[in-house]
Amino acid sequence: MCPIWPLHLIIIYLLALCPLWVICQAVPDLTATFIPDGVTINMNEYTYVNVSVSGTGMQAGDEFTLSTAHPHLAEAEWNSTYQLTETDVVNSRFEGNMRVSAKFLGRTDVTLSGRRNNQPLAVKNNTMPVIVIRPERVIDTIFVTSVATFVSLIFINFGCAMHWPTVKEVLKRPIGPVIGMCGQFLFMPLMSFGLGFLIFPDDPAMRLGMFFTGVAPGGGASNIWTFILGGNLNLSLAMTSISTLACFGFMPMWLFSLGQVVFRNAQIVVPYTRIATFVIGLLVPLGIGLGMQRWTPKIARFMVRILKGFSTTLLLFIIIFAIVTNLYIFELFTWRIIIAGMGIPWLGYCAGYLAAWLCRQPHPDALAISIETGIQNTGIAIFLLRYALGQPEADLTTVVPVSCAIMTPIPMTCIYIFQKVQACMGALSTEESTRKCWKKTSHLEETRHSPQSSQPLIFTDGPTKV
Incomplete structure (x- = not known):
């Protein structure tokens, strides 16, 4: 047996650990x-x-x-x-x-x-x-200010064009507003909630962007498109006013129920002040237009005459200016973002028109209900996202309502172009029929007065034979 047993085991371990200790000191x-x-x-x-x-x-x-x-x-x-x-x-x-x-x-x-x-x-x-x-820019302030000014002017025009007895009839038989309310505050939130899980299964922030867009009230552009496409403007104005007021109750209900399911950690703050400002900004110019219709009828009639051209110009201005001032956001566009932007308004259009058709509403009313259901106030959706999320997530998720705003007018623009082409074709057909009728009438007149076509009268000296 080793005389230093068991100390030799300790010595052996120390001799083995010394090189390792030296190596560790060098690291x-x-x-x-x-x-x-x-x-x-x-x-x-x-x-x-x-x-x-x-x-x-x-x-x-x-x-x-x-x-x-x-x-x-x-x-x-x-x-x-x-x-x-x-x-x-x-x-x-x-x-x-x-x-x-x-x-x-x-x-x-x-x-x-x-x-x-x-x-x-x-x-x-x-x-x-x-x-x-993203830094705050002067062009953003200019864009927001100019759009607010032009929208106020267009709602003054709407007030001049509103037929108050028709609005009273709409409120007495509120079939259209009820259909619009169901589409706006029942179908749209549930549809955007389900579509968000389908398109963005692993991105709760983007789902929140879709849901906030779906629970927003109807946008002012719905009235413009309703007028341009020949829908019932009075019904559209009534539905926009009712839905904007109703969103004070419906938006918190959805945001604090399904909104928490979508993104539980979001500190959701409902922008009551912004919604109230939107309501005032809608009703005050409308009241000014109604006052002009009563006390300055000549100016009101002039405003009505320029309404269609002014509305079209305003839409083009908003679309072009919005794209120019937010070119950076197109780098975020993916096929999912595009599908989300198309899905919210386009499905809203279809659902609104189908519900109106099933309830036997006339085409102008069904068109107004369809447009009111599909067009969302994306400005309120963006504002909600800014409050609910920090930066840069707030700007990143706003790509959903921005995509929705870009895709919203596409079906309406196609319908407008179709209507214009159809009107031009109808005018050409009418003109051609008139030309043919004029040629036929001219030919008959020439034939009646032509000396070659008249029968000569023959007089004889003899008695007439019976």
Whole structure:
């Protein structure tokens, strides 16, 4: 038996662990520090961040590289040297300065990595979050202000064109408004809820964007399209007013029930002030138009004459200006976003018209109900998303209501073009029939007065034979 048993076992273990201890002492123990530890940058801008790496085991020539998880959102590059010097090794500390450039909306991380002779070095705390948001621009304010002004003018025109006795008849027999209310506050929220799970099964924020668009009240553009396409304008105005007032109760009901299912962690704040402003902005110009109809009938008749052209111009202005001011958002468009934008209004159109047809409503009323059901106030949906989500998620999820706003007028535009072509064809057919009738009448007149076609009278001296 060994005389130093069992001490020899301890000695053997110590001799085996010594090389491992030496190797571990040679491995660098590095920790990165970012000042600040996270940045929020406006899109297409940049900022600088101080970076320091401290620890043991540094060697001259070691390199630190930067990378981002999503290069299309942001990029990071050194604004100083990224190689360790002898001074850095002596101080056991590397200090540098990096530039972070924001390219597009979203969240990403900047990662610092170490290398020694093409071999990776582990660095603790080596990531820094980057948030890219959209800056507030002057053109956005101009767009919102100009649209609000033009919409107020168009509702003054609607007031001039409104036939109050017809509105009273609509309210006495509210079949149309009831159908519109069911479509607006029952079908649209449930449809957008189900469609959101179908299109975005793994993206609750986008589902919230769809749901907020579905629970919004009808938009003012429904009245414009109803008038342009020959629907019942009085019914449309009555339904818009009723649905806007009713949304004070229905929106909170849906947002605090199914809305919590869609996105439980969202801090939902119902924008009562904005909805009230929308109601006032709708009713006040309408009242001004009704007053002009009563006290300045000549001006009111002039406003009615220019209503159709002014409405068409306003729609074109809103569509073109909205696209120009929000070109950046098209980078977010995918086939899912496009399907979501088409699904909400187009299914609303079909459901509204089908319900009106089943209830035996005349075509002008069915058209007004269909348009009122399908067109949503996407401005309120965007406002809700801004309150419910932080940046940049708020801007990212607004792509759903923006897509909806872009896809909404497409069916209406196609119907308008079809109506114009049909009217032109009808006019040409009528003109051709008139021309043919005129030619036939002229030919008959020429034949009746032509001397060659008249029978000569023959007089004889003899008695007439019977």
